[in-house]
Amino acid sequence: MKLIQNIDVYAPQHLGKKDVLTINDKIVKIQDAGSISADGFLSEAEMINGEGLILTPGFIDSHVHVLGGGGEGGFANRTPEATMEGLTKFGVTTVVGCLGTDGIGRDMCALVAKTKGLNEQGMTAYCYTGSYQIPVRTLTDSIVKDIMMIQEIIGTGEIAISDHRSSQPTFEEFTRVIADTRLGGVLSGKAGIVNVHLGDSPRCLDLIERVVDETEIPASQILPTHINRNEMLFCKSLEYALKGGAVDFTGNEDIDYWETICDEVRVCNGIKRMLDAGVNPDRMTISSDGQGSLPMYSSDGEFLGMGVGQSSCLLKEVKECVFKTKIPLEIAISTITSNPADILRLKGKGKVEEGYDADLCILDAELQLVEVIAKGNTVYTK
Secondary structure (H helix, E strand, O other): OEEEEEEEEEOOOEEEEEEEEEEOOEEEEEEEOOOOOOOHHHHHOEEEEOOOOEEEEOEEEEEEOOOOOEOEOEHHHEOOOOOHHHHHOOOEEEEEEOOOOOOOOOOHHHHHHHHHHHHHHOOEEEEEEOOOOOOOOOOOOOHHHHHHHOOOEEEEEEEEEOOOOOOOOOHHHHHHHHHHHHHHHHHHOOOOEEEEEEOOOOOOOHHHHHHHHHOOOOHHHEEEEOOOOOHHHHHHHHHHHHOOOOEEEEOOOOHHHHHHHOOOOOHHHHHHHHHHHOOOHHHEEEEOOEOOEEEEEOOOOOEEEEEEOOOOHHHHHHHHHHHOOOOOHHHHHHOOOHHHHHHOOOOOOOOOOOOOEOOEEEEOOOOOEEEEEEOOEEEEEO
């Protein structure tokens, strides 16, 4: 049991000062500050003084290469696997794993095994079936069966389009993947989402837009990511979001480099522009592309080195939203909590609410992590 007293709660909506009681892996009581006393059986609860601190849901990183990424520059450029400690120290209590360019050296059997391992270690993990390529390489004999019968699999991805590394799928091939993924979700009560990698081709979201415009499949089945890769893609994604589509920003710890050299749109500026344009704030998420390789070049094309995506960028982007562009914390924090939980249908995740999982982050006034709780257990302390 944990009793967090007199803490400012962002659930992610701002609830003000509250007492929050967790028992085992659930939030069981939220009441006004000072109204839950450590009497009777609660005398054995771990007491946490929340004075001057902020409580939020645990963070959801919805796009992480948990088996490692890279390899596009040869085998020596493969990046390491994610670890539970490497995720939770940045506030991530729920992760969604995916394969990327390499669906050969890393396959679905290994991805599901890694996902199961993270769950056993004490956090929550899901994954997508497939990789960049179409036809999709599945664990069973079909996308539908993977989603129906494998508990951890919630959709398909990341499928690459508008990118020289993609399999250059036709409209019919791309649509069939989304249709099969939707059916798997319908039959299993899961989201059946297709996570779509967007490259820097001028074709941008053309295949996605055609699916939404020309078929019966709703935009809710598709989550395009890397939408802030460059200004052209961002503008197209803004138009798509205004029509009701969900979009995923990719966070970046080295944005000063990428913004200058690669025309990447800084996340806080992109979210502010979308809000100002009238995009529904519930349709925006931020993910890290964690463990993905990030090759860096000088302005004249000289290779400078290889970076690695980190889940640390999630809280960094939230802080920039709040302190640089004055976006309210409840909107900023929803991009890594309630929004991905709702879009991906992650039950019991993304909110500080009675009956929800006891996945919580405690922050100070500067939005620095103080403590991380996953499934009711403290997994990180400052």
